[in-house]
Amino acid sequence: ETGVTQSPTHLIKTRGQQVTLRCSSQSGHNTVSWYQQALGQGPQFIFQYYREEENGRGNFPPRFSGLQFPNYSSELNVNALELDDSALYLCASSPPGQGVPYEQYFGPGTRLTVT
């Protein structure tokens, strides 16, 4: 069984640019959540997607947006990058039918550096 995969592994961008990060959920999982993990901190919830719609959002500005595709894979887009956006971006997928709240299984993350 393939776990959660994310691409790219590392990324360096310049302030003001835009970035797209990608996530493939674990087989059979239909819910995807995105988290931002700053150095030395716990992950912070950005948003969650279920059935291709945003299903909850944390305290992040609108320049953070996402998509979920029919195969349950997902993208995180960040516009107008700021230096503080430098972090590890984690994607987590959840299985259906396990009760609420569901277990979340994380991918390896994408390390974004904004210069």
Place this chain on the structure above:
Amino acid sequence: GENVEQHPSTLSVQEGDSAVIKCTYSDSASNYFPWYKQELGKGPQLIIDIRSNVGEKKDQRIAVTLNKTAKHFSLHITETQPEDSAVYFCAASGSGYSTLTFGKGTMLLVSP
């Protein structure tokens, strides 16, 4: 919103000793409490979780206890091994869309 406090921030033990990490949460509606292990350069790995209808759960050398009245839960690792060295995160969830609120993490170092 939910707030999760985790202690200690660092924990050093000798191989074979036990390690205990404690977390408190603020939202009495939270009903799911997972623990994650994160090794350097990797994503968090779910190691054990507990739901609010259970007071204790054990999986080999790892156990978690939950006290809903006091709003705290703990991770217990017995017979620690060097490969247990990592950062451990507690989290709590209870919102309708299953967001996880994480603690700030505990760096566990197990010395041979």
